[in-house]
Amino acid sequence: MGAGRMFGWGVAGLLLLGAGVVAVRTVTFQAPGQTDLSKVTLAEPIAVDADRAAQHLGAAIRFQTVTHQDPAEDRSDQWDGLHAWLAATYPAAHRAMVREDVGAHALLYTWKGSDPSLEPIILMAHQDVVPVAPETEAQWRHAPFGGEVAEGSIWGRGAYDDKGALVSMMEALDALAAQGFQPKRTIMVASGADEETRGGSVKAIAALLKSRGVKAEFLLDEGFSGTTRDGFTGKPLARLLIAEKGYATMRVTASAAGGHSSTPPLQTAVTDLSKAVVAIAGHPYPMRLKGPVKDSYQALAPQVGFGDRMMLANTWLFSPWLVARIAAQPSGAAVLHTTIAPTMLQGSPKENVLPQKAVAWINFRIAPGDTSADVMRRSQGAVRKLPVTLTWDKPPYEPTASSSTTSRGWTLIAKTVAETFHAPVAPGLMRGGTDSWFMRGVARDTYLFTPMLLSPEEEKMIHGTNERISVKNLEDMVQFYARLVRTAAG
Ligand SMILES: [Zn+2]
Incomplete structure (x- = not known):
């Protein structure tokens, strides 16, 4: 056999070996973040009054808690109004939890668990919204701060980002409190007042919790919503974000x-x-x-x-x-x-x-x-x-460390996502900034997810014209928080 032919056989052998390695790895590959969710049992769903929740979200939208590039333009009375409205609308939740006004309109709620040895869980949603560009106002099918419930949706600035989440949490916690739920693990709700301008009102909450020695098991803040058609898989997918750029x-x-x-x-x-x-x-x-x-x-x-x-x-x-x-x-x-x-x-x-x-x-x-x-x-x-x-120009925000995809928190959130939205869950990276950045060090793990599933068409209205969420999405969001809280803290 000539040297050339031997070389040829050698190359062919290497290629065959390479193909074998590729095939074996493909068949035996264990994808990361794939804890076995079938072993997790969630608490039963609660009864959700979707129409009532929709009316409530409409009312929350009517408070014009708009943060501007120049904070002097912000209307402080709108936050005061929202706070009073929360207390009046969710009496059971406000009896069960202690509410602290932590300066600059940030709110911290604490529902004390019966077992102080367990680490608390923290839910976050911000109160402020982005402005409506004056030249786009005429293109809104329903007034941007009207909070109308029409065509199966709740319309207005903040419906999606992030009053939908704030109202859903309150609906869930109020319903649980009204039916006599007593958590074993402490539940906290931390709500910033100026997320959209990165004002950092949440810094005061983080400092307060650190001064009290609080170390939470996990924190869940807004992130991306799930999609009905992911760009890579072409199928429904919920990205539970584990780090922020x-x-x-x-x-x-x-x-x-x-x-x-x-x-x-x-x-x-x-x-x-x-x-x-x-x-x-x-x-x-x-x-x-x-x-x-x-x-x-x-x-x-x-x-x-x-x-x-x-x-x-x-x-x-x-x-x-x-x-x-x-x-x-x-x-x-x-x-x-x-x-x-x-x-x-x-x-x-x-x-x-x-x-x-x-x-x-x-x-x-x-x-x-x-x-x-x-x-x-x-x-x-x-x-x-x-x-x-x-x-x-200002002190930079460094990227955050990655949170675990095998923790109890990840597993429970992923299971609640999968069961509520019937979509597979994968970890992801946040491209934007959230209030959770200011809470670094308060929780063991931080996860970011806006609990709903949107079509690529619906995603276009985020921060844009005709912001809205469907009554069905709101109902699912309430159920998501109720089941997560009952399972994780129950
Ligand atoms: Zn937001």
């Missing part, structure tokens, strides 16, 4: 002599700034499948066909293909790396004046594994030949 805004400043625009030098503050923005933003982070994001996709293995399962089970070989497939959708691309988004620019206040200072703001969403220090170092490297300075 970091958030940081960089200020890029270029200075120059200024002067009249009729006699410009070649190099000005604006040309320097432009080059710097292009140098930073034109140098994107590579997309990688790693950490919690890798887990979140591998967890889909049981729900996809052989081809996709083969790729998910053999990321050592197929990572580039998977990355390309996930990145084909903007929401998929965003979780695969730290994103770089130039958002604001400032130069001269007059068209014929050269600025002495030009500023750009670049917003970064930092992937787990990266830090704000890495981002700064990398950006400094990109602009090292340019006369610009880089600073953080």
Whole structure:
């Protein structure tokens, strides 16, 4: 046999071996975050009065708890009104729980459990909503702060984000209190007043709980809702988010002599700034499948066909293909790396004046594994030949650590999700920011999920025009919190 032929056989043998490894791994692959939910038994459902809950959510929407970029525009009396309304509407819950006003309109409810040796559970939902853009007001089919119940839905700003959750929790806790439920494990509800502007009113709650030595078993805050058609599997899927990306805004400043625009030098503050923005933003982070994001996709293995399962089970070989497939959708691309988004620019206040200072703001969403220090170092490297300075506009928010996908908390939430919404559950990564970031260290594990299932069509109304949730979704959400609380704390 010639050397060439021997080499050929060698290559064929290696390929065959590789194919064998791929096949074995595909067949025996254990997806992460797949605890056996069949062994978990949930508490029985409660009777939910969906129409009453819908009227209540409508009433909550009518309080215009809008947070603005400039807090001076916020109407403080609207939060006071909402607080009084909560107490009047949910008397049983307010008898069972202690309510503390923790400054800046944040609320902390505590329903003391009978067994103090058990770690508490914390539910979170924020009270504030984003503004309605004046030019879109006419496009609302029902007034944005009317809280109307029509066409099978409750309409208005906050119906989805996040008064739907706040009202659902209260409906559930009030019903449980009214029927004499006594938790063994302490239940807390922590409600921030300024989540949409990242005002951090929840910081005071976190400080209070830490000063009391509270360490919760788990915390559940808003996240993504489940979808009726996931971009990867094409089927229903609920993503229970286990980590949050970091958030940081960089200020890029270029200075120059200024002067009249009729006699410009070649190099000005604006040309320097432009080059710097292009140098930073034109140098994107590579997309990688790693950490919690890798887990979140591998967890889909049981729900996809052989081809996709083969790729998910053999990321050592197929990572580039998977990355390309996930990145084909903007929401998929965003979780695969730290994103770089130039958002604001400032130069001269007059068209014929050269600025002495030009500023750009670049917003970064930092992937787990990266830090704000890495981002700064990398950006400094990109602009090292340019006369610009880089600073953080505000202190950065680092990405959070990943929570467990095998804990009792994960298992109970996942089971309640699966049973209420009839969708498989997989871990995921939060692209945006939530109030739970300020509660870091208070709970062993933090999970983010907005308990409902939406179609891709319905998802478009989040923070947009015609925000609403269906009465059926609201009913399911109440049931979700009731069963979770009864099972986890009962
Ligand atoms: Zn929200």
